[in-house]
Amino acid sequence: MMRAMATDLPIRFDGVTIASRTVTLLDRVTLQIEAGAPTVFIGPNGSGKTTLLRTAMGLLVPTRGRITCGGVEKSPPIHRAFVFQRPAMLRRTVAGNLRYALRAARIAPAGREKRIEELLALVGLDGFEKRPARRLSGGEQQRLALARALARDPVVLFLDEPTASLDPASTKAIEDVIRAIAASGVKIVMSTHDLGEARRLAGEIILLHRGRIIERAAATEFLNSPKTEEARRFVAGELLV
Amino acid sequence: MHENASALQLIRAGDPALFATVRLSLIVSLSALAISAALGIPFGASIALTHFRGRESVIVLLNALMGLPPVVVGLAVYLLLSRSGLLGTLGILFTPAAMVIAQTILVTPILAALARQTIEDLWAEYSDELTAMNVGPLSRVTTLIWDGRFSLVVALLAGFGRAAAEVGAIIIVGGNINGFTRTMTTTIALETSKGDLALALGLGAVLIAIVIVINGLAWLARRVGERIAG
Numbered sequence: 001m002m003r004a005m006a007t008d009l010p011i012r013f014d015g016v017t018i019a020s021r022t023v024t025l026l027d028r029v030t031l032q033i034e035a036g037a038p039t040v041f042i043g044p045n046g047s048g049k050t051t052l053l054r055t056a057m058g059l060l061v062p063t064r065g066r067i068t069c070g071g072v073e074k075s076p077p078i079h080r081a082f083v084f085q086r087p088a089m090l091r092r093t094v095a096g097n098l099r100y101a102l103r104a105a106r107i108a109p110a111g112r113e114k115r116i117e118e119l120l121a122l123v124g125l126d127g128f129e130k131r132p133a134r135r136l137s138g139g140e141q142q143r144l145a146l147a148r149a150l151a152r153d154p155v156v157l158f159l160d161e162p163t164a165s166l167d168p169a170s171t172k173a174i175e176d177v178i179r180a181i182a183a184s185g186v187k188i189v190m191s192t193h194d195l196g197e198a199r200r201l202a203g204e205i206i207l208l209h210r211g212r213i214i215e216r217a218a219a220t221e222f223l224n225s226p227k228t229e230e231a232r233r234f235v236a237g238e239l240l241v
Numbered sequence: 242m243h244e245n246a247s248a249l250q251l252i253r254a255g256d257p258a259l260f261a262t263v264r265l266s267l268i269v270s271l272s273a274l275a276i277s278a279a280l281g282i283p284f285g286a287s288i289a290l291t292h293f294r295g296r297e298s299v300i301v302l303l304n305a306l307m308g309l310p311p312v313v314v315g316l317a318v319y320l321l322l323s324r325s326g327l328l329g330t331l332g333i334l335f336t337p338a339a340m341v342i343a344q345t346i347l348v349t350p351i352l353a354a355l356a357r358q359t360i361e362d363l364w365a366e367y368s369d370e371l372t373a374m375n376v377g378p379l380s381r382v383t384t385l386i387w388d389g390r391f392s393l394v395v396a397l398l399a400g401f402g403r404a405a406a407e408v409g410a411i412i413i414v415g416g417n418i419n420g421f422t423r424t425m426t427t428t429i430a431l432e433t434s435k436g437d438l439a440l441a442l443g444l445g446a447v448l449i450a451i452v453i454v455i456n457g458l459a460w461l462a463r464r465v466g467e468r469i470a471g
Contacts (some may be wrong), residue, residue: 059372082373088366091388092470100384104374132471152374 008069008079008155009187010034011056016065018051018211025187027211028065033156038178038188040219042195044240048211049191050085053158056189057082069209081154085161089133089143094125094144097133101151118149123177139170146177150186152207157181159190161199162165195235199223207231209240247439251333252447260418263447266424269337269411270404273344277400282393285356286382289364304351304358306447311343318343322414335416340424343410348400355396361387391463398459421453 011033018026026048028230033039033056037175041049054060055067059078067076090097107115120126123143131184132143142162159178163171178201182188193197197204200220207230215222215231226232234240248305251259288299320326322334333339363385371381386393408426415422417431425448432441 056372059369077375079372082369084369084373088370089471090367090384091372091391096470101374104376104380132467132469134471149373 005143007115008075010070011156011188011189012068013056014053014066014068016055016062016067018048018060019054019063025211026055026062029211029213031213031216032185033189036189038182038190039206040198040202041191041206041208042193042198042234043208043214044193044234045193046210047185047240049193049202049208051211052162052208053082053160053189053191056080056156057158062072062157079152079155081149081152081156082158083142083145083160083162085147087141087148089136089144091139092133093129094120094131094133095138097144097148098151101148105152107151107153111143113208115151115214119150122150122180123147124173137170141165141168141172142170142174143177146181151182154186156189159188161191161193163192163194171197195223195237207234244307247305247443248367249446251440251443261420262423262425262444263451265337265422265450266448268403269340269344269424270401270407271343272341272406273348274397274401276341277348277352278397280345281352281400282356282386282396284349285353285358286360288353288357289360290378290381290385297418297458300357303350303354307354309347309350311409312413314346315410317342318410319347321398325412331338333435334414335418335422337422339416340411340415343414344404344407347407347410348404351400351450352396353401355399356389356393359392359396360385363389385420394459394463397438398456399453402452405448 013029013031016026016029017024022038029052041052043049051060055062057080066073090100092100095116098119099112101113102115120128121148125143125147127138136144163174166174178188198219203220204217205219207214209230215226215228223235224233226235230240264334288296318339319334321328322339323329367385371384376384406426408430411424413432415427417423417427425444428471429441429444
């Protein structure tokens with residue numbers, strides 16, 4: 001796979017707060033995301049995982065604080081891509097969705113069809129080119145969303161709970177693709193509330209709770225010897241509320 | 242058209258005057274629809290995608306304009322195009338061009354209001370994806386219009402229905418001149434007033450048949466499109 005220059009890393013949050021009048025979604029978050037193994041944000045619903053990913057992507061503007069990507073503030077999402085928990089399928093065929101993403105990423109028309117073939121092969125959707133994207137199953141749509149995100153040839157790929165509400169077979173297919181993408185050098189930054197998924201995919205784990213970072217550690221360290229009370233309870237399967 | 246002949250007899254006889262009337266009706270209505278689509282759909286889309294002071298008022302006004310009374314529009318266009326009017330020098334009063342202008346004014350708000358709602362609903366679904374793909378404003382509009390095309394076809398049909406059935410505005414600005422600005426609806430109004438109900442009813446049946454055929458073709462195109470693109 002052709003790789004873009006790694007211009008968007010590291011992603012740095014300096015005291016980032018996202019708040020409305022009544023709710024604080026992220027509370028003075030400071031962290032740096034570097035190249036390397038997948039970074040997985042875990043935490044209960046409403047802990048701020050999705051908000052953090054969307055902010056890093058540039059979809060939300062911090063109420064306070066500063067975000068830089070590769071040292072640049074307000075960097076356009078040229079080398080970053082996002083797969084949403086419920087991806088919207090454009091009203092086109094599978095190939096049409098990828099063609100659209102390639103055009104948006106300003107990939108030259110001459111190389112598009114070959115790239116579509118490569119992307120579909122990568123996510124296991126070969127032969128689906130002419131299928132209407134909106135008629136695919138949930139797992140197939142998620143794989144197409146992955147391929148569409150990869151059409152941007154991203155340096156960083158954000159995945160917001162990519163296997164939520166999928167069956168085990170679809171979950172395995174998605175996780176296999178994520179591992180292949182990570183192995184190709186793309187930085188994976190994802191969220192999940194499924195500890196098993198974090199165990200299978202993460203290089204490092206960051207626990208979020210009530211908009212704050214509670215603990216950050218290498219995956220094995222986090223899972224085997226969590227240091228905070230909240231992390232111990234989360235790893236033990238207790239409910240964090 | 243011959244006196245005391247029904248429209249069906251005239252159709253069977255291949256009456257040139259009848260076919261000229263039908264042709265003019267279609268030319269005026271479809272021209273007004275095409276101009277309204279070119280103006281109204283992008284306008285509705287831009288309202289859907291932008292936020293500005295007074296936006297809600299614009300939407301309420303746009304929705305209200307869907308109910309514009311045709312005779313009032315006809316009167317306004319008449320005053321505008323009459324010899325002493327602002328556009329009187331154009332000399333197009335009592336021509337098909339004046340009829341197209343009047344119908345365009347009636348149809349544009351319908352297309353703009355329905356397009357605004359369609360595009361706004363689609364934008365709620367697409368906004369994250371298109372923003373994440375770094376898609377620019379103009380490309381967003383064209384994407385949403387294209388992806389909303391099946392719903393917009395319904396808006397076009399509503400607009401065509403309004404134009405094809407319209408009589409109040411075009412009779413004022415067209416003058417119902419035989420062989421020049423006489424359409425199916427103005428002929429029906431005239432023949433009814435003369436008491437030739439057979440011809441009026443026959444023409445009414447022809448008009449309804451045309452509307453049904455056009456709706457049928459649009460439905461077919463939509464079904465084929467949906468089968469291909471979902």
